Amino acid sequence: MANHLDSFFSAISDPTRRAVIERLTRGPAPVSELHAPHDMALPTFLKHLKVLETAGLTRSVKKGRVRTVHIEAAPLAAAENWLTTQRKLWEGRLGRLSALAERLEKGGDA
Template sequence: MLNQRGDLDKVFHALADPSRRTMVERLGRGPASVSELAKPLAMSLPAVVQHLAVLEASGLVKSEKVGRVRTCRIEPKVLNMAEQWITQRKATWESRLDRLGDFLAETAPETESEEKRTDT
């Protein structure tokens, strides 16, 4: 099995950059060449290639070179791994906040409207 913590570190590092997130979003629609990925970005082609290298090292993107064209595609399993990690954290915090809300509701002093009803 993969080293999940190290793999997640690489994935989140790769996704920390807005240009790389733009590339991942584009690849979510289907495979694309490096030049297609570079079009919306205000950077040189060598800079795009460096960003792609980070995405490939994280496992988020795979590429294949056919002739002179390098085509990239997203690797959904790796993206799903990050999504599962986030979903687990979200569930933990939602549960804790629900328990806190229940506790506060049980221990809250009478509200102003309840006080007025008892005074009249």
């Protein structure tokens, strides 16, 4: 059950890769354009792209010599969902705690 989240979170734990995602939310782009703002060798950057694609965060198609990369929204939502769930559970607990505190106060047990 963990599997997908593993590679997803691992993928976006790198700033270069998050920057790529941020760029891709504004629309698809070829490899060279994605690479341009990053001060690293192309092969290194290609590795990052591969990580993203392997994690299911992006897809790409090659036409002629140009490979165009686009974002895949679904896993983003899934991860967001995990975080939201955890936060809500936590907040729910806090809510119950303060309710308990209130009851204790009413009872004058404090």
